[in-house]
Amino acid sequence: MVNEKLIFVTNDDSYASKGFKAAIEVARRFGKVIAIAPDTVQSGKSQAITLFDMLRLREISKSEDVEVYSLNGTPVDCVKFALDYFLKDRKIDLMISGINHGANSAVNVLYSGTMGAAIEAAFYGIPSIGLSNLDHSDDADFEASIEYGTRIVRSVVESAHPTPLCLNVNIPILPVEQIKGIKICRQTRGYWKDEFYKRTDPYGRDYYWLTGGFDNLEPDAEDSDEWALKSGYVAVVPIQVDLTAYSQMEQLREILK
Amino acid sequence: MVNEKLIFVTNDDSYASKGFKAAIEVARRFGKVIAIAPDTVQSGKSQAITLFDMLRLREISKSEDVEVYSLNGTPVDCVKFALDYFLKDRKIDLMISGINHGANSAVNVLYSGTMGAAIEAAFYGIPSIGLSNLDHSDDADFEASIEYGTRIVRSVVESAHPTPLCLNVNIPILPVEQIKGIKICRQTRGYWKDEFYKRTDPYGRDYYWLTGGFDNLEPDAEDSDEWALKSGYVAVVPIQVDLTAYSQMEQLREILK
Numbered sequence: 290m291v292n293e294k295l296i297f298v299t300n301d302d303s304y305a306s307k308g309f310k311a312a313i314e315v316a317r318r319f320g321k322v323i324a325i326a327p328d329t330v331q332s333g334k335s336q337a338i339t340l341f342d343m344l345r346l347r348e349i350s351k352s353e354d355v356e357v358y359s360l361n362g363t364p365v366d367c368v369k370f371a372l373d374y375f376l377k378d379r380k381i382d383l384m385i386s387g388i389n390h391g392a393n394s395a396v397n398v399l400y401s402g403t404m405g406a407a408i409e410a411a412f413y414g415i416p417s418i419g420l421s422n423l424d425h426s427d428d429a430d431f432e433a434s435i436e437y438g439t440r441i442v443r444s445v446v447e448s449a450h451p452t453p454l455c456l457n458v459n460i461p462i463l464p465v466e467q468i469k470g471i472k473i474c475r476q477t478r479g480y481w482k483d484e485f486y487k488r489t490d491p492y493g494r495d496y497y498w499l500t501g502g503f504d505n506l507e508p509d510a511e512d513s514d515e516w517a518l519k520s521g522y523v524a525v526v527p528i529q530v531d532l533t534a535y536s537q538m539e540q541l542r543e544i545l546k
Numbered sequence: 547m548v549n550e551k552l553i554f555v556t557n558d559d560s561y562a563s564k565g566f567k568a569a570i571e572v573a574r575r576f577g578k579v580i581a582i583a584p585d586t587v588q589s590g591k592s593q594a595i596t597l598f599d600m601l602r603l604r605e606i607s608k609s610e611d612v613e614v615y616s617l618n619g620t621p622v623d624c625v626k627f628a629l630d631y632f633l634k635d636r637k638i639d640l641m642i643s644g645i646n647h648g649a650n651s652a653v654n655v656l657y658s659g660t661m662g663a664a665i666e667a668a669f670y671g672i673p674s675i676g677l678s679n680l681d682h683s684d685d686a687d688f689e690a691s692i693e694y695g696t697r698i699v700r701s702v703v704e705s706a707h708p709t710p711l712c713l714n715v716n717i718p719i720l721p722v723e724q725i726k727g728i729k730i731c732r733q734t735r736g737y738w739k740d741e742f743y744k745r746t747d748p749y750g751r752d753y754y755w756l757t758g759g760f761d762n763l764e765p766d767a768e769d770s771d772e773w774a775l776k777s778g779y780v781a782v783v784p785i786q787v788d789l790t791a792y793s794q795m796e797q798l799r800e801i802l803k
Binding site for chain 2: 330332333334335336337338339340341343344345346362365366369370373374396398399400405408412413441444445448450451453454455456457471473475476478480481482483484485488494495496497498499501525526527528529530531532533534535536537538540541542543544545
């Protein structure tokens, strides 16, 4: 295949994660890959940016087809550094974020560093695809994620339709042959119910660990991404970033008049 | 005034910031205040959560009417810690986030720790108001922010209408008497154009600072929050958190079929 495209790859599990290598494997099928990923795990970093610390870039590996760098920042820092500095004068055809170890369905899209990066790339007008494997273990099996990630990237780059700007793709924990297909979904309504585990350090001082579980407010909604994943589908949610609650504007004018 | 309400306050500039004290001053006018804020500056932390580090709580001050604590986490950590642990069995009537030193208008809503916290509180069904002063200096004047913050909180808590779940309020840098009023707006379209400043450390190694400026894609849109602020109004955007791009779903079904 002619490597005519330039694909930028990042993630939030660091350049050393298995999922990052899986994302590069997907991207490689479509062109030259330049990847800049955080040098440490940045899960749950959302759209965070680094304002009060300096950033350092490190070359990890470099071949004709794939260049890999790490940056000591957040996923969004990686995107900004790539698009506004490192690759400033080059045309980037596509951005792939992931493949995340763990789900970014439902409201997780707002906490996710993987999706934070994908949303950031979309701000620059670059079509971005966030890929997440529901298996969050370090040694997760990425076969189905690579297979479906490739199918989705191919459909997007080969489509005659205008390219969607940002996709949130989640892949269930199933062998490829047991996945029922791809389902276009909306973000499931729900939220995290957190629990704080209290511990005491050897000096008698308390500290806490944040943990929790997702509470699905609409488990039977067949157009939701959680339902699709539970039912064995790859869930794809097209993403927009206007948080305005238009339906509330008229009432708010009454309240604040 | 009878202190019948319980108000939770947090921010992203830390418990030591001038804006945090201003937010407590607003909240105090409506009831008892419990405030938990980050112990260090957390600007630009978005909806980030702390997954791989422990959290410690510290009492800063405590009176009958106002309790202040710090937590070594993000703004969203503070909200989760308050609502799912520290205040778990108490009814919280309102959450105020801020008052931020600096604008959270337009797409800044997605990077902002102040708004990340306000959005998080809304997930719990708690009406939340994010207040941001366009003056980002440490010694910013909060008089107009306190005045308009108070007016908006009063309108919300006294309204017969159902309470809006999350408001993004930005206050221009003007004396109270020069502010033209309150304008209900939508999020301005635009994005940050970043610049990276390259420096070299005393050992000859490169590092970078992220900086940038906001590029407003619709400077003349009179219903946008940027226009309102530029024109001397307090801008209020009602916030929702469904990122689904519904308008793209049908075309995406074609692309991925």
